[in-house]
Amino acid sequence: MYLPDFEYFVPESIAETCQLLSQFGSKAKVLSGGTDIIIKMKNGLLAPEALISLKNFEQLRKIEYVPGKGVVIGARVTHNEIVFSELLQEKYLSVSNAAQQMATNQVRHKGTVGGNISNAVPSADLPPILIALNATVTVVGTKGERSLALADVFTGPNTTCLAQDEIITEVIIPDQEMNCSTYIKYGLRKSGALAVVGVAVALNVENNIIKDARVVLGAVAATPMRTKKTEDFLKGKEISEELLAEAGTIAAGESKPISDIRASAEYRRDMVRVFTKRALRKAIDEGRHI
Amino acid sequence: MSNVIIDRAGNKRYLVNITVNGDSYEKIVKGNSLLVNFLRDELDLTGTKRGCELGDCGSCTVLMGGKPINSCLMLAVEADGLEFTTIEGVASTNEIDPIQDMFIEYGAMQCGYCTPGMVLSAKALLTKNPKPTELEVRTAISGNLCRCTGYVNIVKAILAASGQEIPAE
Numbered sequence: 001m002y003l004p005d006f007e008y009f010v011p012e013s014i015a016e017t018c019q020l021l022s023q024f025g026s027k028a029k030v031l032s033g034g035t036d037i038i039i040k041m042k043n044g045l046l047a048p049e050a051l052i053s054l055k056n057f058e059q060l061r062k063i064e065y066v067p068g069k070g071v072v073i074g075a076r077v078t079h080n081e082i083v084f085s086e087l088l089q090e091k092y093l094s095v096s097n098a099a100q101q102m103a104t105n106q107v108r109h110k111g112t113v114g115g116n117i118s119n120a121v122p123s124a125d126l127p128p129i130l131i132a133l134n135a136t137v138t139v140v141g142t143k144g145e146r147s148l149a150l151a152d153v154f155t156g157p158n159t160t161c162l163a164q165d166e167i168i169t170e171v172i173i174p175d176q177e178m179n180c181s182t183y184i185k186y187g188l189r190k191s192g193a194l195a196v197v198g199v200a201v202a203l204n205v206e207n208n209i210i211k212d213a214r215v216v217l218g219a220v221a222a223t224p225m226r227t228k229k230t231e232d233f234l235k236g237k238e239i240s241e242e243l244l245a246e247a248g249t250i251a252a253g254e255s256k257p258i259s260d261i262r263a264s265a266e267y268r269r270d271m272v273r274v275f276t277k278r279a280l281r282k283a284i285d286e287g288r289h290i
Numbered sequence: 291m292s293n294v295i296i297d298r299a300g301n302k303r304y305l306v307n308i309t310v311n312g313d314s315y316e317k318i319v320k321g322n323s324l325l326v327n328f329l330r331d332e333l334d335l336t337g338t339k340r341g342c343e344l345g346d347c348g349s350c351t352v353l354m355g356g357k358p359i360n361s362c363l364m365l366a367v368e369a370d371g372l373e374f375t376t377i378e379g380v381a382s383t384n385e386i387d388p389i390q391d392m393f394i395e396y397g398a399m400q401c402g403y404c405t406p407g408m409v410l411s412a413k414a415l416l417t418k419n420p421k422p423t424e425l426e427v428r429t430a431i432s433g434n435l436c437r438c439t440g441y442v443n444i445v446k447a448i449l450a451a452s453g454q455e456i457p458a459e
Contacts, residue, residue, distance in 0.1 A: 001362075034363050034365065051321070104433025
């Protein structure tokens with residue numbers, strides 16, 4: 001398979017990148033890891049006139065802790081860099097584990113977190129856990145920089161609220177009270193499968209009481225979705241098997257799945273019930289509460 | 291940025307410097323040329339196979355700075371300045387790699403199409419983790435599809451190449 005012709009740019013600065021994006025408008029696409037866009041170009045789903053490579057931006061390939069800000073993950077950081085990051089394994093193992101569940105080893109070595117978010121695929125593995133951890137993204141465009149909640153980035157399948165001239169430069173996981181988190185996914189194979197259902201949870205548990213909860217579902221709505229009713233239901237309650245099972249049922253009711261080649265809507269909804277319960281259990285068992 | 295060459299028709303080409311198996315190549319590529327085609331057609335390194343060409347099967351696996359990637363999903367122009375290992379670079383001049391030796395010993399192939407990618411994924415694993423568990427082996431080759439063998443002998447061969455006991459059937 002060959003790619004259609006396009007003009008290739010490899011800008012030296014982010015300002016130049018935004019300038020090029022603004023100049024070409026919808027005819028330009030950003031190239032980061034390439035593991036999604038090149039497939040779309042091969043399949044004829046995309047035929048950009050200009051491909052703008054982020055290759056030069058080594059500064060976007062760092063994961064670091066910035067006091068007062070949180071863990072800052074550069075947009076060019078690959079999935080495997082998240083998997084093997086000692087900082088993330090130490091502070092947010094759930095994020096490393098979520099990254100490991102994405103695609104295959106080869107794709108994880110190239111696909112980047114910025115790309116995973118920008119593509120806005122409803123079944124993407126990183127957004128649910130990042131939203132559960134209240135992550136924000138920094139977005140840079142020709143008019144300057146802005147910060148927005150990751151949950152607000154997604155507007156529908158494959159669409160985001162980013163303007164044509166904007167790119168994501170970093171993802172920030174803020175310091176927080178949440179002391180248990182996890183992401184589990186149900187795919188049709190152990191490797192290289194898209195999520196049929198993905199469930200991310202972040203909890204603040206003290207003395208067996210859930211003080212705060214965020215439950216985010218992937219692959220069962222047009223965007224990764226927070227389950228507000230489930231979260232409200234869990235808050236302030238004592239942990240029991242019945243509580244977690246009930247939370248699963250509420251989350252299933254909140255989900256808005258569709259039927260597609262991988263699963264029917266009914267099946268997905270039932271899997272939300274099962275996997276929400278399991279995710280809550282796993283987060284609590286592996287958490288750092290007393 | 292790599293040097294741009296514009297022909298009379300206005301088409302852009304790029305002068306890239308790519309290191310493959312320790313040899314440095316300066317070549318002119320089009321923006322839309324893929325690394326897998328560059329390796330096969332420009333460098334005649336046809337050990338790297340084209341399979342699904344969509345990043346699912348792993349037959350085009352090469353090591354980029356020691357890490358396995360799908361060369362069908364990378365532009366040759368993006369490879370400028372980087373260092374790669376293909377299956378041709380795994381064996382030294384006189385001897386094959388212990389991984390290749392064990393693939394033969396254990397009959398870890400039938401049609402052989404997945405084998406270069408499989409060996410490279412194994413090579414990357416054993417370089418980083420010389421004594422992997424069976425699960426780690428299976429995880430490492432999870433991006434390499436084999437439709438002939440059922441993976442059993444491949445896993446055995448990789449474990450044997452790491453000098454570990456092979457569990458009996």
